[in-house]
Amino acid sequence: MTGPPTVREIMATFLARDIEDGEEIFVGTNLPVIRAAALLAHLHHGPSMRVMLAHTRTNLYHAPVMEHFELLADWRAARWAEGYFNDNDIVMYQKSRRDSVFFVGALQVDPHGNTNLIGLGTDPRRLRLRGPGAIATTTNASHVRRFYIFLNEHSPRVFVPRCDWISTVGWGDGGPDARRKLGLPGGGPRYCITPLAVLDFEDDSKRLRLRSVHPGVAVDEVRRQTGFDLVMPDHVPTTALPGPDELAILRTRVDPQGLLRG
Amino acid sequence: MGDHASDVLSPGVPARRSVLVAEPELGDWFRDGMTIALGGLATACHAMVAVRHIVRRGLRDLTVIGSAVGGLDVDLLVGAGCVRKVICPYVGAEALASIGPFYRAAAERGEIEVWECDEGQYYTGLQAAAQMLPFLPCRGGVGTSFPELNPDLKPFRDPVRGETLLAVPAITPDVAILHAAQSDVHGNVQFVGTGYADRLLWRAAERTLVQVERIVSNEEIRRAPERTALLAAGVLRAPYGAHPFSSPGFYLEDRAHIAELVAAGRAWARDRDRQPFEAYLARYVHGAPTHLDYLEAIGLRRLLGLDEWGA
Numbered sequence A: 001m002t003g004p005p006t007v008r009e010i011m012a013t014f015l016a017r018d019i020e021d022g023e024e025i026f027v028g029t030n031l032p033v034i035r036a037a038a039l040l041a042h043l044h045h046g047p048s049m050r051v052m053l054a055h056t057r058t059n060l061y062h063a064p065v066m067e068h069f070e071l072l073a074d075w076r077a078a079r080w081a082e083g084y085f086n087d088n089d090i091v092m093y094q095k096s097r098r099d100s101v102f103f104v105g106a107l108q109v110d111p112h113g114n115t116n117l118i119g120l121g122t123d124p125r126r127l128r129l130r131g132p133g134a135i136a137t138t139t140n141a142s143h144v145r146r147f148y149i150f151l152n153e154h155s156p157r158v159f160v161p162r163c164d165w166i167s168t169v170g171w172g173d174g175g176p177d178a179r180r181k182l183g184l185p186g187g188g189p190r191y192c193i194t195p196l197a198v199l200d201f202e203d204d205s206k207r208l209r210l211r212s213v214h215p216g217v218a219v220d221e222v223r224r225q226t227g228f229d230l231v232m233p234d235h236v237p238t239t240a241l242p243g244p245d246e247l248a249i250l251r252t253r254v255d256p257q258g259l260l261r262g
Numbered sequence B: 001m002g003d004h005a006s007d008v009l010s011p012g013v014p015a016r017r018s019v020l021v022a023e024p025e026l027g028d029w030f031r032d033g034m035t036i037a038l039g040g041l042a043t044a045c046h047a048m049v050a051v052r053h054i055v056r057r058g059l060r061d062l063t064v065i066g067s068a069v070g071g072l073d074v075d076l077l078v079g080a081g082c083v084r085k086v087i088c089p090y091v092g093a094e095a096l097a098s099i100g101p102f103y104r105a106a107a108e109r110g111e112i113e114v115w116e117c118d119e120g121q122y123y124t125g126l127q128a129a130a131q132m133l134p135f136l137p138c139r140g141g142v143g144t145s146f147p148e149l150n151p152d153l154k155p156f157r158d159p160v161r162g163e164t165l166l167a168v169p170a171i172t173p174d175v176a177i178l179h180a181a182q183s184d185v186h187g188n189v190q191f192v193g194t195g196y197a198d199r200l201l202w203r204a205a206e207r208t209l210v211q212v213e214r215i216v217s218n219e220e221i222r223r224a225p226e227r228t229a230l231l232a233a234g235v236l237r238a239p240y241g242a243h244p245f246s247s248p249g250f251y252l253e254d255r256a257h258i259a260e261l262v263a264a265g266r267a268w269a270r271d272r273d274r275q276p277f278e279a280y281l282a283r284y285v286h287g288a289p290t291h292l293d294y295l296e297a298i299g300l301r302r303l304l305g306l307d308e309w310g311a
Helices: A007-018 A032-045 A075-080 A087-091 A094-099 A137-143 A178-182 A219-224 A244-254 B005-009 B023-029 B048-057 B072-079 B101-108 B119-130 B198-204 B218-223 B255-271 B275-286 B291-298 B300-304
Strands: A024-027 A050-053 A056-058 A081-084 A100-104 A146-150 A189-193 A197-201 A208-213 B035-038 B062-065 B083-087 B113-115 B135-138 B154-157 B164-169 B175-183 B188-190 B207-215 B228-231 B234-237
Touching (some): A007 A032, A024 A032, A024 A094, A056 A075, A094 A100, A208 A219, B048 B072, B048 B175, B048 B207, B072 B101, B119 B164, B198 B228
Parallel strands (some): A100 A146, B035 B175, B207 B234
Antiparallel strands (some): A050 A056, A197 A208, B135 B164, B154 B164
C-alpha cells in the first residue's frame, strides 16, 4: 500500500475535499472514483453525510472497510442501511436535492458545461452513436445544490464547441444568471474533473477555465486535448496531492481492492 | 371476510375469485401493438417468463415501457423484433453491459423509435396516468434538447407562477408485467425489498400481471398486511421466473447467462451476425416452450448456485 498517489486517487481526493459534512451524496455503481470520493469525504470529515448507496441511505462512518458494491438493484446493500427506498421515491424527492451534490458524465461537453448523454448525430431517428440515455441526470442536475462533470476521457471529441444534443444544462448560454433565467433552482456545475485536469467556470462568463493540471500534465497538452479555447489564468497550479491521512483511508478502508491503483 | 366464509355463511353467493393465471393462459394477456410496461430495475426482478412468452409468440409493434433503469429484458424484446417503440431513460446492465447492444443497434439503424426521457420525466408521465390526468408538469428538461428530441414533451407557461415547465403526457401501459416474492391466489402481492418502482407501474397500468416466486395462503398475507404492495389482476406462479436476473430474497443475477445474451447482441450489433442470437433463442425460448423446460435448460446446478448469501 505504498507508492505515489495515482491520478484516480488524486481526482477522488480533490472531489472529497469539496464535499461538506451533512450533504447528501449518491454513490453510483460502476463509477469507482466517484464512489471513492464520496466515501473518503464521509470517513475523513463527513460523519453526518447522507450517503445514498443503491436504494439505501447508509452511515458507514464506523465500518472498518467499505466493500465494493457493483449493481444498483442488489438489495443486499440494505445490510448497511438506515433507510431503504423505492426508486421513484428517491428520484421524485426533488426537495431533498437542495442538500445534494451530484455527478454527471457526458459524451460531449460544451464551453458552458452543458452536457450530452443522448448520442452523436443530428437526426434523432438515426443517431450515428446512440448513447446510454439521460438516466436521472436531467432532473437531478436541475435541482441539486451543485454538481460535478466527471469524465474518463479528456479529448477534442468530448470537449466540443457545441453539443449535438443537451441532456443536462450547465450554464446554458453563459453568464451567472443563465440558470435563474431558465428557472432552474439548483446551483449548477462547479468543477469538471478529467484525467488531465480540473476545470472550473469563470465568474462572469461561466465559461470553462483551467484550474489545475494533474502532476506530470503540461498546460499545452490540456489545450491540445480541448476542442475549444479554455479561459486560461496567468498561473496554473498542479492539482493537490492526497495527504497521508487521506491516502491511508483510501487504501485501507475505501479501496483495499485497488480499483483506483490498477 | 375469510376466503371461504361466503360458501358457508351465504349459500348461493359465489366464492371469492382467484386470479391465478396458468402459463398456457398467458396468451390472453398480450397482443400485437400493445403498450407493455416491464417491472424490476436494471439487473433485478424482470418478469422473464412473460417476456419469453412474448418472444415465443412473435408479437410485433409493441410499445415497451422499460423500468427507469431499463434492463436487458428490453434488449431481448428489441432483438427478437417485437418492439416498435421504447419508453425509458436507459437500457443496459451497468457493468455487465453499459448499453443494451440490440437496443443501441436498432436505434442507430432507425428500426425502433426511442421516446427520449429522463427518470424525472418518465415518473411524471406514469404518475399522470395513475391520476387519470392528461399530463403533469416537470422541471427537469427545461433548457435542454428534450422537447426537440421528443415532441410529446411540451414546454408551457405555468399559469400559477409563470414559470416555463415541460408538460409530460400520461404514460399508460395496457399491461404491466412484474416479478415479486409472493402473492396469495387473490393477487395480494408482497415483495422482499422495496419493489423498485413496481407500485407506480401498477397504478399507471390498465391491468397488472405479476409473476411470483411462491404462492402463499391468504393467512400468510394477513400476517403482515403492511407488506402488501399491490393488488394484481393476474398472478402467475414462477419460481426462478426472473432468471437470468436477480430476485431479492431468492437468487442473484446469472452473470454467465447474461454474458451469453450480451455476446449474441454484440455479434448482431457489430457484425450483423444473427447466428449466436438465433442459437440463444432456439435453446432458451423456442426450444423451451414452458417455464419448466426453460429451468431444465438452465439446469439445477446453475440455478442453485445463484444463492444470495451462501453460494
